Amino acid sequence: MSAMLLNKEKWPDFVGKLTGKKLWAPQGKGEEMRFAPVTEGEAPALEYGNTRVPPKQAVFPQTETMFRFQLGGEEVEVPEPEEETVLLGVRPCDARSMAIVDNLFGWEEDDPYYFKRRELVTLVGLACSEPGLNCFCTSVGGGPASTEGLDLLMTDLGEHYFLEAVTEKGEALLKEAGDLLEEAGDDKVKEKDKKIEESAGKIKRSVDHEGVPESLPGLWDDPLWQSVSASCLGCGTCTYLCPTCHCFDIQDEVEGFDARRCRMWDSCMFGEYTLHTSGHNPRPTRRERTRNRINHKYSYFVDKFDVIACVGCGRCINLCPVNIDIVEILRQVKEAI
Amino acid sequence: MIEKPKIGVYVCHCGINIASTVDVETVEEYALKLPNVEVARTYSYMCSDPGQALIKEDIKEHGLNRIIVASCSPRMHETTFRKAIQEAGLNPYFLEMANIREQCSWVHQDMEEATAKAKKLVTASVAKVRLLEALESTEVDAEPAALIIGAGIAGIQAALDIADAGFKTYLVEKTPSVGGRMAQLDKTFPTLDCSACILTPKMVDCASHPNIELLTYSEVEEINGFIGNFDVRVRKKARYVDFEKCTGCGDCAKECRVADRFPSEFDEGMGKRSAIYLPFPQAVPAKYTIDPEQCLYLTRGKCGKEPKCQEVCGADAINFEQEDEYVEFKVGAIIVATGFDPFDPSRKPEYGYDDYPNVITGMEMERLVSASGPTGGKVLINNGKEEIEPKEVAFIKCVGSRDESVGNEYCSRVCCMYTAKQAHLIREKLPDANIRIYYMDVRAFGKGYEEFYDRVRRENVRYIRGNPSEIFKRGNKLVVKAEDTLTSTPLEDEVDLVVLGVGLEPRAEMRQVMDLLRLSQSGDRFFLEAHPKLRPVDTATEGVFLAGCCQGPKDIPDTVAQAKGAASSAMIPLARGSVTIDAQVAEVNEATCRGCGFCVEICPYSAIEMVTVNRFGHEIEVAKVNEALCKGCGSCSPACLSDSIQPKSFRDRQILPQIAALGAMK
Amino acid sequence: MDLDKLRETAAEVAGRDDVKYLIGWKKGSYGYRIAPAFVEDVEAAAELIFSPLCTANLATYLTLVEKLPLPRGQEPDDRKVALMVKGCDSRAVAQLLAEKGIHRDEVIVIGCPCPGMVDPDLLAEKYPETEEPAELKWSDDGFVIVRDGEETAVPRDELLAEKCRLCRYPNPVVSDIMLDDPVETWEPAEDEGVTEIEEKEVDGRWAYWQEQFSNCIRCYSCRNVCPLCYCQDCILDRLNPTWVNRSVNFSENTAFNIARAFHLAGRCIECGECERVCPANIPLGKLNRKLAREIRDKYGFEPGLEPEGEPFQASYKPDDPEDFIL
Amino acid sequence: MKTNENPYIPYFATVEDTWFETGGERAIKTFKVVFDDEEVRKNWSHRPGQCAMIGVLGVGESMISISCSPTEGEFLRFSVMKMGKVTQALHQLEAGDKMTVRGPYGNSFPLEKWEGKHVLTIGGGIGQAPMRPVVEYVKANYEKYGGLTMIYGARTSGDLCFKNEFEEMARDEELSCHLTIDIEEEQWGHNVGFVPQILLDVNPSPENAIAVTCGPPIMIRFVLENLKKLGFEDDQIYTTLENRMKCGIGKCGRCNAGNMYVCKDGPVFNYATLKEIPEAFA
């Protein structure tokens, strides 16, 4: 793995080298940051906490056309693959989430839409130097400079970005940047390590999940589910904004005689999610749904893919309108065990 | 809907009415490409027998189950084609019409444009017709009984007719006796029959008719339900006299401690009655009633040592403990015959009705000339000293009629004739009196009326054209100030007696009946009929009919005629034994109804009510449509936030595809 | 407000046999967060608070509880729910009563006269949140932030939430128990947010909303938090017929947001919850407030004031404005 | 086998024949369909218990169990109850119309493992649809099995699926076929009573036997209870689950029951596994 330095002054040139690819970077202001296409010729500034909506939409768009057809027709047309895209400034937690979700979309058979995008996307990460109040990545297997899922990781060293390629795609990017970069010396490596350590130290919140995956199902009827879900509004904020949530709905939408089958994010927090046409609902209340959300992330997913489906980004905590706090729930779970 | 829609599209040439502007063949070809369209055809006149036969054959041959006729307005031929497809075995509601004549070929000249529009309209029809549902108009049993509110001549006549036809009839009268206004009249114009003589037998018939249940001194409190099935609740006010025991001897009234103290309603206040009374000698039923507001015992709790009436009643019929009773019954039709109020001339103070005792109303005049009246039929006035016969008598017509200043623009229709009649009666009794009638116009339009008017004029009754402006007193005389507009002569006419030809007004208490039955008023404030020409006895509430003056001023023959009309209309559902309920009504999806009741508030027909249902163990309130009352307007639907109430054939899921079809086609 | 009295009263109410639970506010898990508290027993009442952070309108929980199918023979739990309400929240209760969304005998309304809430976003921006839960108090002329034992006084205008600046009913309009004397009402501010948009050209307005609605992720938190969006089966979720497609794009988002606002016409009590909870920060309140303003000005109607008031959407006046009709 | 690389793209198939099994609001209609593409037709193979995603383009898809045994021929059979939007659209299809098919999905009944055993199927209502291929399969390979007992019931005779087939079977003395309805009807020559009760009446031996059941949740509950009474062990009992599904291939998450993806880990579950998933019978 080669480590390089990029003088921040050359950042616009570095970005300039990426022309021909679609560039996405966090845009907007303050809290409302989200990944959006970069206007050509601009070099996005990368000073931000994290985007409100995770970059999962780059590989798993909120709405995606699966195929088009004519009503009454017998041919379907699958949309052409997107162009190559580079995501600049992805936080390690979000990149890690993609590595986690890969498991599911690749389980036994590949989801063609997901992986088509996944292949076309290069993730350029940016290590966290100022973790948010509700970040707890370090306790769920990540960290402010986790490289899992990334192609290239940048660390802000003040004057420079410290660049390390993680994958061949990342290497290729470095190669493309060519003479904009300089080799990073050992001192810089140390500086970077120190920075990361400092950053990790700033993370205040954590979950203790030891024994949780095995024990969670045993808490099926624990009163804690009633108490933590009582205030739940049943909205989709936590799941839509969760980088590892990956459930979707499939719908046919018709416009005159043109139609398409598309899929869109869905949320297990919605009552309709499991509702049978007969009216029967195996998860009839917010209690079962909240329980399922936690179980799925901290037990079922672990059971299937041996990894917790939570990267500790803190979005669900930040944006829950009624302060349902997954760290707090995990604390209670732990207590109940 | 289980079956797959198989649509037939029939494009009509309508001779050249459509074909000259719309390229019907192109529309036909186009229609064939639309989803679920199996057959498309054009024909010169779709509505003709061969045109209809074409559709019917296709239904049979191709198994079509949805039909679109692209032709004229559905307002023109929807029924025709519904009937046609029904004859071919299809549900009549599986039809949609595309209006390509009135709203296309006739209003556009450019063939290309008109054809394009016709295609769009057909597309929208296809979008909708696929989703139409089979509707069945339902039959509901009708209770073979009728309720008649008001027992004047209209109510009596209607009741007798319905009862004679064999149906149970409930005749509800607010006052202690049937008879109404007609009972108060002396003679009737133009034939001069004795009013009481022709009415009393009918009153008696009413009381003795096995099919009539007479509920006098009673008021309708509550009516629910709909045509064929009205639930009625009537309050029988306490008479304080045991109805069964009272023999009508009248001893009680004679002995009453406050005997003959109170103005008699029947005599328009000119005669007196006791606190216990019979409204008039021929009253039916001939049972006494205690006026609770006047009876000493009932108002003060004490009447001497013991109430006199109780003391003298040999039948032991007086019962001060009596309470209001309620009776409930079911009827299939209702006739409203609540009559009128005479105009109160106090509202025209220039005529001095409140100030001068010798200014009286026409109704008072009736009692004055009546042999059963307070004066025994003698026309007498009080000149301040004694009762004398008036020498100079003036009538003023149109008092409270045709008069915007009191809010009555209408003609009361009877005043011309009753003043003429009364002039004649006075002439009979006072051959020497000078009688004049102030008038605006004379309307003598009925059978024998003009002849009668002529006769009265020949009897030396002077008609002066001009509405008096004022009546005042000069010495012992009343002065009628007027202008003879024919000669433009101002007059100050000194008379002894003025009779005001007061008009007819809607009953003051009609609001109550309106609310009970959801009736409306027309501009004149009388009850509104369903159609002024073609449905003059019907109301907007099905199964409710109007008879007599509650619908507008009428004379006796017209009242009786209308009563007979109302009776025969009311008897239709009773005789049929059932009523047909239109299928295009609203329907509630109980599963999604959230019970807010917005629809209940909105429905102008009170067709929606909240009912409690058990949803998986929980008692919840949901809306329920009474199909018999619903007219299918659909006003409830947009107010339903959960879209749980929808008019059949105009459901969201039928209209939204129409919108989509029209929007998507550029 | 005297917190001891609040907790005492709450404990008393929550302890009643005919009360299922009491819903109030408690400190959240960190920073300025406040969490709804479902108090079932006397002890739990001790954690209740009422502070300038208690923006959440808890009335939404009255209709949020799922009514599960009951096994045969089992009686439904008919016990009452006690609810703490501010002025705006009480209007939601009144409106729910007027719409029969709830019945009067199902609730015990505990009124908290409200001197005004802080804007949580503004607060966090100016006085960054820390991990430890912070406290806020009212002072005579503003708010006091208590963090790590340190008090910071802040003038009222600096942090007062927009909905509170516009508030006309700080005192509960319906209540069974009042926890304090009514507060003095204040002159509601001009609704500049709405006026600003009104003053734009039509294209400008469209562009403004286009930008906003493009951010909508259709999480439905605006709908779910709204105390007056309580249909069990929302038409905007329904597929037959489809009013709004499930796909998330500007067109569907716009239709969704217009429909949502329209369904609240004459019903929205301006508690501002939709706007507060929106993860995309869409100023949804402006849509509602615009309609509420028009309805107040043109139709002389204000929802949520009378528990037995007639519903605006199910009534009319013969002289309703019709200057827009051709 | 020719496969669409993209598992979400359905194959087109033509409806060859349809008939109604039952009537009413929630009618059940059976479709016999044949793939349009000859290669697909040849290469398609499914096993009893498996499902397929069938649908109508422009309306959507539904997961429906394949109600025929591969031993029956180169066609598929689906029995569909009219419930929602998709099934309503399916019900409109007639012979000659197109539907889309993806699959087969899910696991299947381990019929090989059951060889030599007595197979007992207990079905109720539409729950007989996944039972039917088992019955057909065992019938076709009768010599390999220790026998077949079928119990099938519905509310009324009008609610029985595959009635004619089963009535014929019931006449076959070699098979133990028991039909039942809840309430006595005229001219009904079979059992009357609830399925769990009939199960007790038939009194099958758990010895070397396998029980398979599917039907309404309440029926399953009592059938399980009664099977235990008869001495069946958990691992002798199988059932199939039916959850809301969208993708069919373990991605969309809709069908999760506990840590199981019904579309992949199911729909066939051994009761020993299933009873560990509390959500399965929720």
Next chain:
Amino acid sequence: MSANYEPNIVAFLCNWCSYAGADLAGTSRVQYPSNVQIIRVMCTGRVNPLYVVNALQQGADGVLVSGCHPGDCHYMEGNYFARRRLGMLKDLLEFAGVDPRRFHMSWVSASEGHKWKEVVEKTVEDAREAGPFEGFRRRQIDW
């Protein structure tokens, strides 16, 4: 906006007044633009204001709702409800930036064939001026 742009207008007419008025226009051979497509409902009270939103989203450039004059409603009060509902919708749409020329409401009685023509002309002209409403088309995105 192209020069030959023809607005597409969806109109909701009540059966008793406006639809009859439009029929009368036909019977009287009054000529008017062909851009208006009529959907017949029994009463304007049936018109869900969200139909207007839906029509604009589905491809209409303008929407018209027409019914009986106040007081003339065949169902007594349906048009009063419609007036209130659609008046509010108009306010909301304008606030959301929908050109007010895209949505009109009118009273046209069964005897006002000529008024119907005027209403159609006004609606078409207004929608023409407002231009195609592509911004709100359902299918604009990702089809």
